[in-house]
Amino acid sequence: MRSQWVRVLCGWACLSLMAGAQCAKDNRENPKGGILVTDFTITGTQTVSATELARMTGELTGNCFNDDTDEIGERVRALFQNRGYFLVEVKSVKLKPGDPLGIPKPVTMEADVVEGPKFRLAEISFRGYHAFSGDQLRQQFPMKTGAVFEREKVAAGLESLRKFYGTHGYLDMAAIPETEPSSNAMMHLSLTFQEGPQYRLDKVEFVGKKEMISRLQVQWKLAAGTVYDATYVDHYIEANRDFLPGGFGRNDVQITTDCPKALVAVRLVVDPAEDASRLQLKDVPCEDTHDQAK
Secondary structure, eight states: OHHHHHHHHHHHHHHHHHHHOOOSSBOOSOTTSOEEEEEEEEESOSSOOHHHHHHHHHHHTTOEEOSOHHHHHHHHHHHHHTTTOTTOEEEEEEEEESOTTOSSEEEEEEEEEEOOOOOEEEEEEEESOOSSOHHHHHTTOOOOTTSBOOHHHHHHHHHHHHHHHHHTTOTTOEEEEEEEEOTTSEEEEEEEEEOOOOOEEEEEEEESOHHHHHHHHHHOOOOTTSBOOTTHHHHHHHHTTTTSOTTOOGGGEEEEEETTTTEEEEEEESOGGGOSSOOOOOOBOHHHHHHHHO
16 A cells, blocks of 8 residues: 555656756757756867866756757757867767656767867958948958857857848848868858848838827838838837837738849738738749749
8 A cells, every 4th residue: 555655656756847847948849848958978079178068068958959869969069169169070969868758858968079179260251242341241240360260150240241231221142151171270261242132112001090000100210212221120110119009020010022123112010900901912032033034
């Protein structure tokens, strides 16, 4: 009888632990599955200090992920590349489950890693650009020459470039990065630009009752015919929260581009009940005009 009660109490305790498992950061696609990293060990490195390894393992410990060793291996790779080990090789990732019935499943993780040399930035070069100067483009990157070549800072620079071009109407800009490591652990980064057309605002439309949208129309300052600023809508929404319905956000704004004409149309659906058309507007890419001409 006693052993039966022990099993019952253990069952309650186990359920309690499973229900209480929390993710410091949740990276799972399915909240009803995945793993929780309770402990993380890195082996195989030669030059990384124990302090730095502890920082890296701490970045993943306590977090939840999809139960996918390839995906987790890429996250481990990013840990090293964010510290300059650009050519790092993650040889294996092993997951040892604790409670297989846990949701998420608690695991201890071990990664065997060869870190390779620690790279620093030699230079950043730009190709194919016309709209701005090389100095203006270089200012978008937070890395100085000689600094550790960090993956996150490269990504931040690319995002800064996208926003910079977007504020000047270049909505289709793409910057293709290429890296060239040298034998002295210096990294050359080159970016090839495809700038696309510079868009201008064609028209802006407010959908809603007249008394509701009249004040909003007055607050819209980006005039038709001017260079379109991709950040303007977000700033406009934030500045006019008091006049917009509760919960109004970017999903309530339809933005369409006509690439051949380099025009942007903006439609703010302030009151969905007044949206008689309910049309799903579509962009007009430049490729369509070439296909039609054929």
